[in-house]
Amino acid sequence: MTKIEFMQGNIACAEGALAAGCNFFGGYPITPSTEVAEHMAVKLPKKNGTFIQMEDEIASMASIIGASWTGARAMTATSGPGFSLMMENIGYAVMTETPCVIVNIQRGGPSTGQPTMAASGDMMQCRFGSHGDYSVIALCPSSVQEMYELTVKAFDLAERFRVPVFLMADEIIGHMRERIIIPDTVELTTRRPLVPGVLPFHPGDDLVPGFPEFGKGFGVHVTGLTHDERGYPCATNPKLHEQLVMRLYNKIENARKEIADYVVTNPDAEIVFVTYGSPARSVEQVLHDTGNKIIGHLRLKMVWPFPEHAIAEFPNATRFIIPELNLGQLAREFDRHTSIPVVQVPKLGGDLHLPADLKKLIGVDA
Amino acid sequence: MRQEVRFSGFGGQGIILSAVILGRAAVMYDSKFAVQTQVYGPEARGGASMSAVIIDDEPILFPKVTIPDIYVIMSQEGFEKYGASAQEGAIMIIDSTLVHSRPACTCIEVPATKEAREKLGRDIVANIVMLGALVAATHVVSESAIERAILDSVPKGTEKLNQSAMTRGFELIKERGQSA
Numbered sequence: 001m002t003k004i005e006f007m008q009g010n011i012a013c014a015e016g017a018l019a020a021g022c023n024f025f026g027g028y029p030i031t032p033s034t035e036v037a038e039h040m041a042v043k044l045p046k047k048n049g050t051f052i053q054m055e056d057e058i059a060s061m062a063s064i065i066g067a068s069w070t071g072a073r074a075m076t077a078t079s080g081p082g083f084s085l086m087m088e089n090i091g092y093a094v095m096t097e098t099p100c101v102i103v104n105i106q107r108g109g110p111s112t113g114q115p116t117m118a119a120s121g122d123m124m125q126c127r128f129g130s131h132g133d134y135s136v137i138a139l140c141p142s143s144v145q146e147m148y149e150l151t152v153k154a155f156d157l158a159e160r161f162r163v164p165v166f167l168m169a170d171e172i173i174g175h176m177r178e179r180i181i182i183p184d185t186v187e188l189t190t191r192r193p194l195v196p197g198v199l200p201f202h203p204g205d206d207l208v209p210g211f212p213e214f215g216k217g218f219g220v221h222v223t224g225l226t227h228d229e230r231g232y233p234c235a236t237n238p239k240l241h242e243q244l245v246m247r248l249y250n251k252i253e254n255a256r257k258e259i260a261d262y263v264v265t266n267p268d269a270e271i272v273f274v275t276y277g278s279p280a281r282s283v284e285q286v287l288h289d290t291g292n293k294i295i296g297h298l299r300l301k302m303v304w305p306f307p308e309h310a311i312a313e314f315p316n317a318t319r320f321i322i323p324e325l326n327l328g329q330l331a332r333e334f335d336r337h338t339s340i341p342v343v344q345v346p347k348l349g350g351d352l353h354l355p356a357d358l359k360k361l362i363g364v365d366a
Numbered sequence: 367m368r369q370e371v372r373f374s375g376f377g378g379q380g381i382i383l384s385a386v387i388l389g390r391a392a393v394m395y396d397s398k399f400a401v402q403t404q405v406y407g408p409e410a411r412g413g414a415s416m417s418a419v420i421i422d423d424e425p426i427l428f429p430k431v432t433i434p435d436i437y438v439i440m441s442q443e444g445f446e447k448y449g450a451s452a453q454e455g456a457i458m459i460i461d462s463t464l465v466h467s468r469p470a471c472t473c474i475e476v477p478a479t480k481e482a483r484e485k486l487g488r489d490i491v492a493n494i495v496m497l498g499a500l501v502a503a504t505h506v507v508s509e510s511a512i513e514r515a516i517l518d519s520v521p522k523g524t525e526k527l528n529q530s531a532m533t534r535g536f537e538l539i540k541e542r543g544q545s546a
Binding site: 116176284 | 403
């Protein structure tokens with residue numbers, strides 16, 4: 001039996017995490033993400049989970065990495081300023097192949113910027129913000145329903161690929177309340193255990209190593225230094241470093257098509273909007289108001305790895321229009337994969353693109 | 367049909383709670399769709415606070431209020447900041463105890479704070495008097511839906527007080543209808 005609720009996006013995120021078996025939350029409250037932490041603080045202890053408020057976001061990120069190595073399904077939630085502080089340890093999670101979920105309810109930046117207003121200014125930071133080359137997974141909800149569903153999915157992907165997975169929401173989706181259907185149960189992916197006798201960082205065919213279960217007698221050295229399959233530092237071997245970084249990169253990039261998550265509307269259209277996060281709602285309104293036939297819409301629920309093959313879903317496209325709550329972070333990525341003109345519609349300040357403005361842009365009065 | 371309702375007053379009156387209750391009534395008890403949003407900001411602490419609800423029979427796409435159909439205004443500053451620009455066709459329900467301005471659109475005066483204080487003994491339920499008046503005047507949700515949503519949302523032990531406040535809101539509109 002599913003259950004209908006009227007729920008805030010941030011609470012739906014926390015509920016999704018609990019449904020996905022999250023049993024450790026380490027974080028530091030920050031607007032507009034605080035409700036996620038508050039809800040976890042109330043709920044986790046009742047489910048024998050652990051909630052801990054750390055001294056800052058650097059420690060928050062460290063805490064979920066440690067918790068994950070004990071076998072916990074671990075998450076944190078933050079916004080821009082905290083996200084910046086997490087960058088160093090996010091790289092550590094990538095290098096040590098630690099499953100974890102990082103929720104970023106984005107607000108206006110740089111710096112402390114606009115704590116209570118929406119933005120999507122951290123889309124490139126979540127992809128490239130820590131030093132070195134790597135690849136991660138980022139999901140972008142555009143409804144309260146997706147705050148729940150994509151949080152569940154984030155845990156699954158984190159466990160499967162042993163990688164930090166980002167839920168890149170924004171203040172509008174995080175703070176609004178709307179109708180949500182909560183399923184009775186959700187399907188969960190559990191991490192693949194390391195087979196005794198196999199080296200701890202020896203990958204399977206999917207390039208992901210099995211995870212040594214805590215307390216089962218494995219002795220594993222976990223380090224951010226370049227390491228061999230035993231986990232031992234080996235930081236001056238050029239070939240080994242290249243092999244390790246390429247494996248960390250390719251375990252995500254090779255799965256790009258398989259894990260891609262997007263919605264195609266009106267694939268025959270010539271004018272195609274591309275969205276993620278809350279601007280999707282403005283574009284859905286434009287499609288509705290124009291009779292749901294003439295305008296195409298590619299809505300990305302997963303932005304990283306970027307699903308470049310999705311561009312071909314619109315063979316008649318003459319123009320891709322990309323409204324974003326930043327100065328065109330995804331539009332530039334999109335542009336480099338197509339010869340068809342890409343129109344950026346950046347918006348700063350915290351307000352959502354008005355459907356009327358988007359209609360004017362494509363020359364439709366409605 | 368999409369209906370946009372905007373609430374404004376000062377921080378502490380329960381402006382946001384009112385909107386949450388209205389949205390909850392629509393979704394949980396009238397089987398409709400609703401989106402509730404609010405202005406978050408330091409100005410909301412004692413200053414003018416604003417929240418909004420969109421109610422529709424269809425899923426709600428654009429989640430922000432653009433041109434409100436209905437206003438519920440509970441402070442003078444709230445009127446000036448969020449109510450003064452009301453379109454001619456809108457309906458505005460005003461707490462006449464606290465707001466001295468009147469809009470160009472249809473205006474329904476409800477002395478909610480006075481009623482809450484004198485008839486119910488607690489200023490704090492003025493927002494629920496206004497919710498009752500809103501529903502009786504506009505039928506944006508059903509009376510039974512708002513009642514159930516209020517009972518879900520108020521602190522334990524205050525159900526009776528809030529129920530009386532809601533009923534007083536219904537009555538103020540119905541009495542007004544008889545005298546008009």
